[in-house]
Amino acid sequence: MKDLSKLTPQEARLLIRENKLIVPTSGISKGHIQGNLAILPKDVAFDFLIFAQRNPKPCPILDVTDIGDPEPKLMAKGGDLRYDIPKYRIYKKGELVEEVTDIEKYWTDDMVGFVIGCSFSFESAMLNAGIPVRHIEDEHNVPMYLTNIETVPAGMFHGKMVVSMRPVPYDQVVRAVTVTSRFPSVHGAPVHVGDPALIGIKDIDKPDFGEKSEIKEGEIPVFWACGVTPQSIAMTSKPEIMITHSPGYMLICDPVDEDFSVL
């Protein structure tokens, strides 16, 4: 099989659509951004969009589909949100009821799809700047934590922010802030640097999602708003139905990382 990192986003999405590529998407079509997915019926999609607008750090919306139209035109021209993601999760009233490889039977004419920015993009910026990313080095999932940071509510949606953590050497913390600040539409600058207790994290070695990252001597934990927040919020808020990607199985998008830098 062709080197997956060299597939164009269109080639990758087509293989996924044909169920020939049911794998975590990290590393596929290298350099292109990947997106988190949330699909909701129109009656709650407006509230969700307002929620995202009020909470741009955890919920940076990259694309919203027209009502009933499965093509995310800005992020994946010619794409189809019903088939182009390797694995989906179906939530009903906040409960996970099924994992599927397409959502044909769940898609209805009033569905609205949201593509939400993902930390892969700013991690590339960190690596390019010579800042180590522990969970990439150690090949495990990033550690994520539920915090005491309130989001701004909208309609039925409300709850606390989820953050991801990366340990950064003291002398590279400022650089980590500046390089990630360039990417406000993929979470941007950190939300907190240092003491986890100040944002309500009791045990840094016990993440609520993902896996623990080792914090070495001379490193400080740095926290970014996390794209799991909208899923967590929507699950807490219990809409009748919500469809998401399965963690790690993302939408491979057309733009490249640098398309999202503001400077």
Add this chain to the structure above:
Amino acid sequence: MKDLSKLTPQEARLLIRENKLIVPTSGISKGHIQGNLAILPKDVAFDFLIFAQRNPKPCPILDVTDIGDPEPKLMAKGGDLRYDIPKYRIYKKGELVEEVTDIEKYWTDDMVGFVIGCSFSFESAMLNAGIPVRHIEDEHNVPMYLTNIETVPAGMFHGKMVVSMRPVPYDQVVRAVTVTSRFPSVHGAPVHVGDPALIGIKDIDKPDFGEKSEIKEGEIPVFWACGVTPQSIAMTSKPEIMITHSPGYMLICDPVDEDFSVL
């Protein structure tokens, strides 16, 4: 009367609410941002919000009110969009039908208010960086032009982008780009530098809105996405009713300019 530039945003909004201050808002509560206003009924507000999400440079949304709730909580805590703007315009099917000082009789339970970023904030950044702003020097309205730049459509909303123009000395063009890039939520970096014809502007001395700015020897015209775009688009798209501020009579908001810099 107290120096208007020193009023707190709350004091200014209260005077406006009581019809004691019916003047253009430029210079009032100096340092605080001001916002463009658009109010639409819920049935088209969702499309408008998607339109704004797809066109963040001309339509940077700073706040969206809950359906039927006139308080823009993020931008003006305790504020009321029905009274807190000195002068409003009522459009029906794209036609201006009335200018009023409050919108009590037009407000309905399904109204959604949008506060949209305004160029005042990035002009402060330019002035702070020592870059002259011609229309402020010459005390006239900024020149604005309808371009051939297509916006990304959403539902009933579609059309061309409106830009504003500021002449910048050649040796300060790069600096003008970098300082305004820091403010993506108030239009951010320019959309075009140089030849007006390339973006469909036939005569730079005949702006479609506002007044002509003199371009002096050694200066180049620099174009930014303009907050008049959403009004222009909505007027072209002819929704049943749309309420906006009157040009120059803006919402005075709580945050200060620097609250919107990403770096």
